[in-house]
Amino acid sequence: MTLNQPAEGTATAERRATLKAALVAAAERAIMREGLAGLRARALAQEVGCAVGAIYNVVKDLDDLVLLVNAKTLAALKSAIGAGDAPAEAKFIGLDAAIARLVQMALAYLDFAATHMPLWRALFDHSMPQGQPVPDWYRQEQQRLFDEVESLLVELQARETRVRRALLARSLFSAVHGLVTIGLESKLQPIPLPVLREQIRFVVTAIGRGMVSGQ
Amino acid sequence: MTLNQPAEGTATAERRATLKAALVAAAERAIMREGLAGLRARALAQEVGCAVGAIYNVVKDLDDLVLLVNAKTLAALKSAIGAGDAPAEAKFIGLDAAIARLVQMALAYLDFAATHMPLWRALFDHSMPQGQPVPDWYRQEQQRLFDEVESLLVELQARETRVRRALLARSLFSAVHGLVTIGLESKLQPIPLPVLREQIRFVVTAIGRGMVSGQ
DNA sequence: GATATTTTTTGAACATTGTTCAAAATTCAG
DNA sequence: CTGAATTTTGAACAATGTTCAAAAAATATC
Secondary structure (H helix, E strand, C coil): CCCCCCCCCCHHHHHHHHHHHHHHHHHHHHHHHHCHHHCCHHHHHHHHCCCHHHHHHHCCCHHHHHHHHHHHHHHHHHHHHCCCCCCHHHCCCCHHHHHHHHHHHHHHHHHHHHHCHHHHHHHHHCCCHHHCCCCHHHHHHHHHHHHHHHHHHHHHCCCCCHHHHHHHHHHHHHHHHHHHHHHHCCCCCCCCHHHHHHHHHHHHHHHHHHHHCCC | CCCCCCCCCCHHHHHHHHHHHHHHHHHHHHHHHHCHHHCCHHHHHHHHCCCHHHHHHHCCCHHHHHHHHHHHHHHHHHHHHCCCCCCHHHCCCCHHHHHHHHHHHHHHHHHHHHHCHHHHHHHHHCCCHHHCCCCHHHHHHHHHHHHHHHHHHHHHCCCCCHHHHHHHHHHHHHHHHHHHHHHHCCCCCCCCHHHHHHHHHHHHHHHHHHHHCCC
């Protein structure tokens, strides 16, 4: 049997691993520079110093490569919005403080999107060709992002079930995502950043209050 | 001088107009069938029964063609969410009723997106190549959509200025858009429609209440 | 160490794109 | 009806992602 899958730890496996990393880095740069549409197989090969065909020894597709870049971006995004983690001793804080934290997270999301616009856009612009399912490892990376939001909702929704909290976390994220997306969308008149911040503060506060007041 | 722009009303102008309409219709069908990525110049030409080059007599780009389809979708979307227009005599209604109307509009947006998913996705998936600006006529079509939402906010935000109302209309639309986008996004676990409806009702109500309570 | 075998890399070749533009077909003017 | 102007045409072009026979390298065998 010849699987063409060298055992882990061999020389070629290592060589391929570094090539893969180099390709991901190059793809990231290309997206930063020219957006998702600026990703070209030949340009990547040239920048990394390998043959075009070599890409396909290391990665199934260019789509696969994009997913790898996106996974990195998701991780960076997660740590960006979770950066100001509440100190451990302040486990149970007031509701207003919890809402303030939610606002802070939402603004961090906006900042990340505005600062890394092309990478952030690639997260949502990219889609699998013709109904091919997203690989599981990528889904998990996405899940981790929502978990970050959900963890903050524990205080606001102490009485709710885990399932409902997860749904609300997603809703909150989605609403903010919508504001950021359309706010930065250049197809429309883009909103000045300070104004956008104010709108986000307003919406997140409203939703946060709606949560505690039960509705 | 030969402008290659036949005067309006001539025979060729008419011929081109019908060809253009046929192309838009064919493009619409193609997007419905296979999504934005399934738009192929040669397939269009075949379906409409013209030469590939003929497309470019009638339309600058395929991008241009997409914008024409999108403009139609925007108009359809606008009339879908404005369909249940309040009767004229009920000009000034209660706040709760106004919020109920907002919820109704948001749900109509969800329905439209879910029913015409590929066309709706094309609205946001498509982007102009390399910073070419969106033509004005398209921007106006987009503006008309926001105006539809804004008109409802008059009652909720009677004391606010027109500018602030317009911003809030955009925020409200954006939040709902985010919920719908991520809710229907197949890259994530798609949320069951009834659950999504409930989330939208919750978020829109919260934002609506936040508006009247001033904050 | 030399040779045979297996594995890995390579880049020219292929299939498909959108777009162009000289030539063919058509329309129009006198 | 003839000649000029216009309009349509589709083969040709450039650029894309992907493949795969052949070259190169690595590994095994004697």
